[in-house]
Amino acid sequence: MAHSGSDVCETPLNGVSEEMDLLRIDVETDVVEDRPGREAAPFSRNVLRKQRHWERQLAAKKSKRKEEKQRRKLNREHESAATADNPQLTKRVMKAISKERLAEAQSTGLKVCVDLSMTDSMSDKEVSRLAGQLRRLYGSNKKATRPFHLLLTDLREDGRLYRECLRMNEGFLNYVMDITEESCLDLFPPETVVYLTPDAEEALETVDADMVYVLGGLVDESIQKKLSFSRARELSVRTARLPIDEYMAKKHNAKNFHSKILAVNQVFDILLTFCNTGSWTEALQAWFPPGKGYVVALEDCPPLPVSQSET
Numbered sequence: 001m002a003h004s005g006s007d008v009c010e011t012p013l014n015g016v017s018e019e020m021d022l023l024r025i026d027v028e029t030d031v032v033e034d035r036p037g038r039e040a041a042p043f044s045r046n047v048l049r050k051q052r053h054w055e056r057q058l059a060a061k062k063s064k065r066k067e068e069k070q071r072r073k074l075n076r077e078h079e080s081a082a083t084a085d086n087p088q089l090t091k092r093v094m095k096a097i098s099k100e101r102l103a104e105a106q107s108t109g110l111k112v113c114v115d116l117s118m119t120d121s122m123s124d125k126e127v128s129r130l131a132g133q134l135r136r137l138y139g140s141n142k143k144a145t146r147p148f149h150l151l152l153t154d155l156r157e158d159g160r161l162y163r164e165c166l167r168m169n170e171g172f173l174n175y176v177m178d179i180t181e182e183s184c185l186d187l188f189p190p191e192t193v194v195y196l197t198p199d200a201e202e203a204l205e206t207v208d209a210d211m212v213y214v215l216g217g218l219v220d221e222s223i224q225k226k227l228s229f230s231r232a233r234e235l236s237v238r239t240a241r242l243p244i245d246e247y248m249a250k251k252h253n254a255k256n257f258h259s260k261i262l263a264v265n266q267v268f269d270i271l272l273t274f275c276n277t278g279s280w281t282e283a284l285q286a287w288f289p290p291g292k293g294y295v296v297a298l299e300d301c302p303p304l305p306v307s308q309s310e311t
Contacts, residue, residue, distance in 0.1 A: 019128040025052035044057060055255075063291035067266070070286065098142050102176035105141075110209055113184045114215040115195075117154035118227060120160045126219040130264070131164035133219070137265040138175050144272055152217075153184050186236055188212045195232035196267060198260045200239035203246055207275055207281060215264050242270060247280045248294040258293035 059236045114134070119127055132153070141147045155162055165172045184193055195206065207213065214237075215227030232239045242262075248257050262270075266287055272284035285296045 002136045039092045047165065048071050054242075054290075055247055059291045063289040067287070067289060074286075101144075102142060104145050105147040105149045106176070106178070107149075109147055110207060111188070112148040112151050112268070112271070113151045113187075113210040113212060113214045114217045115153055115184060115214050115228075116161060117183065117233065118216065118218050118231060119159060121227065122219060123221075126221060127160045128164050128168065128226060130217060131161060131168045133265040134165060134217070135169040137268045138169075138177065140265065140272060141177075142277065146276060148272065148275075151184075151187070152179045153182060153187070155179055156181050183235075184212065184214050188311050190235065190237050191234070193237040195228070195235065195237050195239050195262065196241065196271075197226075197239050198241050198244075198262075199226045199229035199230040200232075200241040202240045203243040204239075204240040205243065207271070213271065216267075217264050217269050219263070233311065242267065243280050244284070244288070245293065247284055247297055248288065249297045251293060253293055260292070260294075262289070262292075 078298050114137070116130075119130070122130070129232070138150070160307075169175075169193050192210065193214060194204070195216070197216060214232075216231060218227055222229060229239065244260050266289065269287040270283045273286055274280055277283065281296055288294060288296075
């Protein structure tokens with residue numbers, strides 16, 4: 001049976017018309033009219049708290065990226081210098097030299113302990129972050145021209161941190177450092193121990209090859225007060241802090257945020273750079289995270305002596 005042209009075209013046109021009507025309905029339902037008398041609902045405290053937490057995480061990630069960029073830059077400079085001085089050295093040879101330096105440091109290097117006795121007060125997420133910080137800390141020591149004699153104390157083989165280090169850090173059991181379940185006081189006389197904590201009154205001016213420097217292995221997102229300082233008091237040892245107040249100044253920022261709390265690998269990098277350069281200014285400028293709200297003071301600060309000629 002024949003059909004007229006108008007009959008043939010009517011069905012598809014009607015279909016298109018119906019689809020356009022549906023699209024018009026969808027668009028209209030997505031548009032919310034701004035009513036003159038209607039005010040925006042205020043954010044709840046919970047929403048504001050979550051927003052502040054997100055902003056802090058974003059700032060921390062940005063600071064971490066900048067720190068990693070700085071680390072890679074220094075590593076490239078060290079590798080370029082080594083290659084320029086010894087163009088015949090291969091990566092395998094450089095790795096062997098690094099391992100030899102670490103082995104020598106175990107008998108002659110400045111002793112630095114990481115006290116890992118406070119993991120029971122940390123969440124699983126914080127323990128994982130600490131395992132990552134220990135990996136970066138060891139990486140810095142491995143690349144150093146004069147590495148430290150590194151010790152991880154109070155690290156229990158049946159603990160969460162030990163398991164996380166095995167899971168996250170490839171070759172952890174082959175790290176050239178001392179790992180022990182004993183305390184630093186089981187290994188060294190208390191009069192030789194200096195516990196670095198941001199709550200100490202005394203600023204660390206120099207380092208002594210006869211002393212043992214202890215870093216608190218702690219990640220605390222809830223910011224519990226003075227945990228590392230309390231641990232040092234418990235051990236009855238001398239305490240000291242990095243000379244942040246002496247060499248740095250607060251900088252103005254929109255959030256008015258200032259913090260001297262550093263990750264254990266950041267403290268380690270600052271201490272390592274100071275021992276290699278004799279300059280707190282250079283060490284703090286290189287490794288103190290800019291997101292903490294501090295900058296190195298503008299005045300020229302003379303380098304302090306490093307009594308480490310024996311190492």
